[in-house]
Amino acid sequence: MLETTRSRKELGERKVSPVMSKNSSQSLSDQLKPFVAPFRIDGSGEFHLKSHKTNEKGGLDKEKAEKIIEANRKRLSDFQEKLYAQDRWSLLLVFQGMDASGKDSAIKSVFDGVNPQGCEVHSFKQPSSRELDHDFLWRTAIALPERGRIGIFNRSHYEDCLVVRVHPEILAKAKIPPQLVTKNIWSERFEDISAFERHLARNGTVILKFFLNVSKEEQRQRFLDRLEEPAKNWKFSMADIAERALWAKYQAAYQEVIRHTSTKSAPWHVVPADHKWFARVVIGSAIVSALDRLDLKFPDVDKASLQEFKQVRTALLAEAQG
Numbered sequence: 001m002l003e004t005t006r007s008r009k010e011l012g013e014r015k016v017s018p019v020m021s022k023n024s025s026q027s028l029s030d031q032l033k034p035f036v037a038p039f040r041i042d043g044s045g046e047f048h049l050k051s052h053k054t055n056e057k058g059g060l061d062k063e064k065a066e067k068i069i070e071a072n073r074k075r076l077s078d079f080q081e082k083l084y085a086q087d088r089w090s091l092l093l094v095f096q097g098m099d100a101s102g103k104d105s106a107i108k109s110v111f112d113g114v115n116p117q118g119c120e121v122h123s124f125k126q127p128s129s130r131e132l133d134h135d136f137l138w139r140t141a142i143a144l145p146e147r148g149r150i151g152i153f154n155r156s157h158y159e160d161c162l163v164v165r166v167h168p169e170i171l172a173k174a175k176i177p178p179q180l181v182t183k184n185i186w187s188e189r190f191e192d193i194s195a196f197e198r199h200l201a202r203n204g205t206v207i208l209k210f211f212l213n214v215s216k217e218e219q220r221q222r223f224l225d226r227l228e229e230p231a232k233n234w235k236f237s238m239a240d241i242a243e244r245a246l247w248a249k250y251q252a253a254y255q256e257v258i259r260h261t262s263t264k265s266a267p268w269h270v271v272p273a274d275h276k277w278f279a280r281v282v283i284g285s286a287i288v289s290a291l292d293r294l295d296l297k298f299p300d301v302d303k304a305s306l307q308e309f310k311q312v313r314t315a316l317l318a319e320a321q322g
C-alpha cells in the first residue's frame, strides 16, 4: 500500500509523498487519513479513554515513519509561508499529556525546519500571582496566535480542569469568590472552554488539540532514563513522582476533558505516545491535513502593482549599469 522506496532527494525534488498511493489524485488529507482519523475525537460519538491504545504503530515501523515525518515537515514549512503571507487564518495547537509523555520533544521534532518567525511556543506552568488575579482563560487568551501565525501551547487552559481537578487544594487557593465554586464548576469550565474555542474558530483560528496518551509503564521507563542519563537529569522532578501516584485520577480527568470539549471546530487527538515516532506521524499528519483543507495561496498582486514592479525593476537594472 505504501511506497517508501524513493530516496529523500527524489522526494524533495519531485515533492512526492512517501505515503502517496498509486492514485495520485488523492488529496493530502485523504492520504494521511489513516494516521489521523482513528485518533480524532470531534464529539460525535462516546469517548472512553481505555479503548485507545498507547502503543499503536499504525502499520508502520520507525524507518517508514521517519519518511512521513520528514515529508510532513516540508509540507508544514510550505503551508506556514502561505499562512503568513495570507494573514487571515491562525493555527492554535494545544499539547497536553502526563509528564514524560513527549510533549516537548514532539514540538521540537514536528516543527524542525519551520520558520521560527511564524511560530510561537507558550509553556504554561503554575500560574503566577498576576495570572491568579484573572479568570483562568486570561493567560491563554493573551498568548493566542495573531492572524497568519502558528501558536503552540505546551500545556494550556486545560490544566485548569486537570491538575486543578486532581488537586482540590489548588482550587481552594485560587481567588474565585467562594459562592461561585460549586459542584458544577467542571461542567461550567467545559462549557466556557467550548464557547471560547468556538468563538476563536468563528473568527479564523484553526484549533487542534493533542493528548499524548502514554502508558504508565512507558512513563516509568522514561523516568528511569531521566535518572540514569546525566543529560536528562534536569528533566526529572520529584513532583513528577507525586503526580504519577495520582495516575488513575489524571486518566479520569483527561477522559472527562476529552468527552466534554471535543468539537468539530476544536477536535482532540488521542495520540498513541508510547512510540515517539508514531506520535510525531499522527501530530504532523493532523496539522498538515488541517492546513491543506484551508486551500492556502499566496495573495495575488493586483495589475497596477505588477505594472509598478516592472518600472521599478527597469530602474534598478539601469542603476547597476550606470
Ligand code: AMP
Pocket: 099, 124, 125, 126, 127, 155, 156, 159, 160, 163, 164, 170
Ligand atoms: P512542566 O510542564 O514539566 O514544566 O510542568 C509544569 C507544571 O505546571 C505541571 O506540573 C503543571 O501541572 C503545572 N501547571 C500548569 N498549569 C497549571 C495551573 N493552571 N494550575 C496549577 N498548576 C499548573
Ligand code: MG
Pocket: 099, 100, 235, 237, 240
Ligand atoms: Mg515536567
